[in-house]
Amino acid sequence: MVSAKKEYGDFQTPLSLARQVSALVAQRMVRIGTVVEPTCGVGAFLQAAAEHFGESTSYWGFDINADYVETARAAVGRAGPSAATVEQRDFYTTNWEEFLSEQAGPVLIIGNPPWITNAGMGVIQGTNLPTKCNFQGHKGLDAKTGKANFDISEWMLVRLLRALQGSRAAIAMLCKTATARKVLRHAWVNGLNVGPSSLHLIDAAAEFGVAVDACLLYAHTGIGDTEFTATVYRSLSFDQPLQTFGMSNGELVSDVDIYRELRHLDGLQYRQWRSGVKHDAAQVMEFTREKNHFVNGLGERCQLEDEYLFPLLKSSDLANGRLQPRRFVLLTQNRVGDATETIKKVAPKTWRYLLDHSDYLDRRGSSVYARRARFSIFGVGDYTFSTAKVAISGLYKCHQFQAIGCAGGKPIVVDDTCYFIPCGSKQEADFFADLLSCETAQRFISALVFRDAKRPVTVDILRRIDLKRLAEHAGQVRAANEYLSASSLESEDQQLLFVDQISKQAGSPVGWR
Numbered sequence: 472m473v474s475a476k477k478e479y480g481d482f483q484t485p486l487s488l489a490r491q492v493s494a495l496v497a498q499r500m501v502r503i504g505t506v507v508e509p510t511c512g513v514g515a516f517l518q519a520a521a522e523h524f525g526e527s528t529s530y531w532g533f534d535i536n537a538d539y540v541e542t543a544r545a546a547v548g549r550a551g552p553s554a555a556t557v558e559q560r561d562f563y564t565t566n567w568e569e570f571l572s573e574q575a576g577p578v579l580i581i582g583n584p585p586w587i588t589n590a591g592m593g594v595i596q597g598t599n600l601p602t603k604c605n606f607q608g609h610k611g612l613d614a615k616t617g618k619a620n621f622d623i624s625e626w627m628l629v630r631l632l633r634a635l636q637g638s639r640a641a642i643a644m645l646c647k648t649a650t651a652r653k654v655l656r657h658a659w660v661n662g663l664n665v666g667p668s669s670l671h672l673i674d675a676a677a678e679f680g681v682a683v684d685a686c687l688l689y690a691h692t693g694i695g696d697t698e699f700t701a702t703v704y705r706s707l708s709f710d711q712p713l714q715t716f717g718m719s720n721g722e723l724v725s726d727v728d729i730y731r732e733l734r735h736l737d738g739l740q741y742r743q744w745r746s747g748v749k750h751d752a753a754q755v756m757e758f759t760r761e762k763n764h765f766v767n768g769l770g771e772r773c774q775l776e777d778e779y780l781f782p783l784l785k786s787s788d789l790a791n792g793r794l795q796p797r798r799f800v801l802l803t804q805n806r807v808g809d810a811t812e813t814i815k816k817v818a819p820k821t822w823r824y825l826l827d828h829s830d831y832l833d834r835r836g837s838s839v840y841a842r843r844a845r846f847s848i849f850g851v852g853d854y855t856f857s858t859a860k861v862a863i864s865g866l867y868k869c870h871q872f873q874a875i876g877c878a879g880g881k882p883i884v885v886d887d888t889c890y891f892i893p894c895g896s897k898q899e900a901d902f903f904a905d906l907l908s909c910e911t912a913q914r915f916i917s918a919l920v921f922r923d924a925k926r927p928v929t930v931d932i933l934r935r936i937d938l939k940r941l942a943e944h945a946g947q948v949r950a951a952n953e954y955l956s957a958s959s960l961e962s963e964d965q966q967l968l969f970v971d972q973i974s975k976q977a978g979s980p981v982g983w984r
C-alpha cells in the first residue's frame with residue numbers, strides 16, 4: 472500500500488517555525504502585495520504570514536488534500552485578514568504563470584513543498600509526480616542513474632522561479648540544503664534571473680523528526696541583474712554567515728572566497744580519476760577469509776578458486792587508514808562487456824557458486840546490468856588491475872588520499888564508493904597521495920566540496936584539481952614532469968587546451984597562472 476504521508480511528502484511545519492520564517496522575510500521585504508502558499512497543508516505559513524503582514528496583503532493557499540484545505544482556511548481565518556482564499560488544487564496542473572500574473576505584487580511565495588524524491592516515489596509506487604521528469608536535461612547514463620534523481624520540491628521550486636521571471640517577487644521555502652543548491656544552480660545555469668539569495672539552516676530533526684540537512688531558501692527575482700552567489704547562514708537570521716557558495720567556471724563551488732584565491736588550481740585533468748568496481752550484491756560478491764575458506768556476507772563458507780578474487784578496500788578503510796585488505800571481491804570480468812561464461816572452464820567452483828547465488832545477482836535493479844552477460848559487474852577495466860593507485864572515499868567529509876598497492880601478489884581494488892588514479896608504481900602513488908594531502912590541495916578541495924552532500928567528493932570535483940599546477944605550487948617540478956606530461960592528458964580536447972595554454976603563456980609577460 473502506498474503511504475500517503477510519503478507520497479505527498481507530508482511534513483507539516485510547526486507554527487513557531489513558520490513565524491520565524493515570516494519574521495526573517497520581513498527584514499528584507501517591506502511591502503508585500505500577495506502571499507502564496509502553493510502546498511499549504513494545514514496552513515501554518517498562511518497563518519504566520521497573515522499575522523506578520525496583516526490586512527493590506529492578499530493571501531492564497533492551495534493543497535491537494537481537501538481536509539487540509541479546510542483546516543488551513545480556519546488557520547488563516549484566526550489571523551483575520553479579509554482577502555484570503557484557500558482552495559484544493561494540484562500543483563502540477565496549476566498554470567502558475569497565469570495565476571501569478573493576476574496577483575498584486577510584489578509576490579511572496581512561502582511554504583514547504585513535499586519532501587520526497589522521484590526515485591523514492593517510484594519505490595512506494597506513488598504517482599504524485601510531474602509528467603516531465605528529466606527537467607535537468609541529463610543524457611545517456613546520467614539520465615538512468617543517480618544524477619537524474621531529484622526532489623519533488625526541486626521541481627516545484629524551479630517551476631515557481633520560472634513563473635516569477637519578469638516580476639519583482641521572492642521565494643521563501645523550506646527544503647533540503649542540497650535541493651536549495653540545485654535550484655539555484657539550475658537558475659544560474661539556465662539564465663533565470665535571481666537576485667540576492669540566502670540559505671538559512673534549520674534543525675530538521677527537531678522541527679520535523681527527520682535526519683536531513685535542511686534550510687530556508689530565500690531568493691528574490693526582478694531586482695537587478697542575476698547574482699551568482701548565495702550566502703549560507705547558521706540560523707533563521709542574517710547574523711551568522713557561514714560561507715558563500717556560487718558559480719565559477721560553469722560549476723558550483725562551496726566557498727567562493729577560498730576558490731578565488733586558489734582558482735589557478737582549477738585546470739586540466741592530467742590523469743583520469745576512475746570509480747571503483749560496482750556489483751550491487753555485497754552479500755554474495757564480497758568475502759572475508761577464514762583459514763582455507765572464503766566466507767560471504769550471508770555467513771556461508773564458500774569453496775572458490777583464487778583466480779577471480781581480489782583484495783578489496785572500501786570507503787571506511789580508506790577514510791580510516793586501514794590499508795591492509797580484510798575483504799575480497801569476486802570480479803567476474805576484466806572489462807565491461809567481457810563474456811562471463813569463460814569462468815565455467817577456468818574456475819568451475821566459482822561458476823557453481825555464481826549459479827547457486829544467481830537469484831541475488833539476477834535481481835539487481837540497476838539498468839547498468841541490463842542486456843549484459845549474466846553476473847556482469849560495472850566500473851571495471853585495465854585501470855582496475857593497476858598495481859598501484861592513489862585512492863579516496865567519496866563518502867567522507869575528511870579528504871584522505873591513500874596510496875595503495877598489491878596484497879598477496881594481487882592488485883588491491885576499491886569499491887564504487889571510492890575514486891582512484893591508476894599508477895605505474897607505488898612511488899608514483901605515494902607522490903600523488905602526498906601532493907593531494909598538502910594544505911593547499913586540501914583547501915582547494917574544501918572550496919569545491921559541499922560537506923553535507925551524500926557523496927561530498929565526486930569525480931567531477933577531483934577532475935578539477937590540476938595536478939601539474941599543484942605540483943609546481945608545491946615545488947615538485949621534477950616529479951610533475953615525470954608523472955604529468957602533456958601526453959598523459961586524458962583526452963585530445965585536453966591536449967589541445969594544453970597547447971593553447973602553453974602558447975598563451977609564451978605570449979604573456981606575466982606567465983599563465
Ligand SMILES: C[S@@+](CC[C@H](N)C(=O)[O-])C[C@H]1O[C@@H](n2cnc3c(N)ncnc32)[C@H](O)[C@@H]1O
Nearest residue numbers: 479482483484510511512534535561562583585
Ligand atoms: C511538507 S508538507 C508541508 C505543508 C505546509 N506547506 C507546511 O509547511 O506545513 C507538503 C504538503 O504538500 C501537499 N502536496 C503534495 N503534493 C501536492 C500536489 N501535487 N499539489 C498540491 N499540494 C501537494 C501535501 O498535501 C502536504 O500538505
